[in-house]
Amino acid sequence: MKTYRFKLYRSKKNKKLHRLIDVAGRIYNHLIALHKRYYRLYGKHLNVNKLMQHMTKLKKRRRFVFWNQLGSQAIQDIAQRIERNYKLFFKNQKRGIKTAPPSFKKIKKYKSFTLKQTGYKLLEGNKIIIMGNVYKYSKSRNIEGKIKTLTVKRDFLGDIYIHLTCETEETAVEPRSGKSVGLDFGLKQFLTTSDGKIIESPLFFKQSIKEIRKLHRILSRKKKGSNNRKKALITLAKAYKKITNRRRDYHFKLAKELAEEYTIICIEDLNINAMQKMWGRKISDLGHGQFVNILKHQCTKVGTMVVEIPRFYPSSKTCSKCGYVLEELSLDVRSWACPICGAVHDRDVNAAINILRVGASTLGGEGVKPASAGILR
Numbered sequence: 507m508k509t510y511r512f513k514l515y516r517s518k519k520n521k522k523l524h525r526l527i528d529v530a531g532r533i534y535n536h537l538i539a540l541h542k543r544y545y546r547l548y549g550k551h552l553n554v555n556k557l558m559q560h561m562t563k564l565k566k567r568r569r570f571v572f573w574n575q576l577g578s579q580a581i582q583d584i585a586q587r588i589e590r591n592y593k594l595f596f597k598n599q600k601r602g603i604k605t606a607p608p609s610f611k612k613i614k615k616y617k618s619f620t621l622k623q624t625g626y627k628l629l630e631g632n633k634i635i636i637m638g639n640v641y642k643y644s645k646s647r648n649i650e651g652k653i654k655t656l657t658v659k660r661d662f663l664g665d666i667y668i669h670l671t672c673e674t675e676e677t678a679v680e681p682r683s684g685k686s687v688g689l690d691f692g693l694k695q696f697l698t699t700s701d702g703k704i705i706e707s708p709l710f711f712k713q714s715i716k717e718i719r720k721l722h723r724i725l726s727r728k729k730k731g732s733n734n735r736k737k738a739l740i741t742l743a744k745a746y747k748k749i750t751n752r753r754r755d756y757h758f759k760l761a762k763e764l765a766e767e768y769t770i771i772c773i774e775d776l777n778i779n780a781m782q783k784m785w786g787r788k789i790s791d792l793g794h795g796q797f798v799n800i801l802k803h804q805c806t807k808v809g810t811m812v813v814e815i816p817r818f819y820p821s822s823k824t825c826s827k828c829g830y831v832l833e834e835l836s837l838d839v840r841s842w843a844c845p846i847c848g849a850v851h852d853r854d855v856n857a858a859i860n861i862l863r864v865g866a867s868t869l870g871g872e873g874v875k876p877a878s879a880g881i882l883r
């Protein structure tokens with residue numbers, strides 16, 4: 507599978523797509539309300555098939571006729587997405603991780619809808635028909651493979667992007683043999699490798715905070731509803747977008763380097779929501795979740811294997827030399843000595859070595875060559 511992302515040309519017609527996204531948002535909220543009501547009445551989770559049967563009836567009612575603008579596949583996709591989020595929520599609850607259940611969204615902030623086989627068609631050149639209208643997009647690369655889904659997405663500047671997911675011929679990249687590594691993600695350092703490399707991530711948001719604050723101040727002085735206020739809003743949104751883009755570029759570059767250097771990369775299965783609860787906004791500025799996705803993508807391209815180890819493995823507290831597990835290790839302790847074997851550990855490097863060891867052991871040791879001698883004892 508491969509996803510292409512293209513920006514649509516700005517056009518008056520884009521309003522129609524914005525309207526469809528609004529419709530998707532209203533449907534989303536309606537379905538959330540149904541879930542909540544069902545739970546209140548029966549104390550059970552509303553199953554997605556049941557929900558869909560009910561929706562088929564709803565669409566025939568006058569009040570909900572506008573739902574049909576979007577087509578049944580897109581509606582189905584919304585129901586399935588909610589289902590996935592609920593499943594994740596229940597799973598987290600079982601594991602004792604507190605996260606919020608899926609909830610209502612402001613229509614303005616609702617971002618996308620997805621079509622499966624119907625409702626769109628690619629034309630020659632850079633044109634695409636979406637729900638009966640022709641749009642132009644900036645075609646930065648050729649599309650390969652069979653298109654499975656089209657997602658129409660808007661950003662906060664009002665620009666519209668299309669995401670095409672394509673099934674590509676399995677060009678199975680042969681796994682290479684070579685060095686393996688464990689990565690430990692953190693707050694102090696963005697990541698630490700088991701062979702002792704420390705990679706700091708620039709906090710892109712923090713770097714620009716002065717500029718962002720200034721733009722917020724300018725905005726607050728503009729009269730509500732005025733054109734100047736609109737302009738100031740756009741400038742602010744652009745500044746935010748620049749931060750996101752810079753972070754993304756940085757992640758791509760780093761992921762590519764790692765994927766090319768190592769052949770097996772072991773990481774912890776991250777729960778970003780839980781991390782966010784614990785550590786606050788800094789974690790979203792670092793963007794570990796986005797980085798892991800990009801890393802996986804880069805790795806499949808070059809035939810590097812990514813091994814995820816369970817999150818609850820105590821990678822920081824375990825001595826990587828003798829396997830002794832400390833009872834406690836507070837977050838501010840950067841290095842420690844093992845009371846059993848006496849080895850002195852840098853907190854993050856030790857964690858990364860453990861992550862590598864556990865990851866490698868799940869592979870049965872096959873083809874695993876430690877990045878530095880003695881790690882896999």
Ligand SMILES: [Zn+2]
Nearest residue numbers: 825828844847
């Ligand atoms: Zn030890």
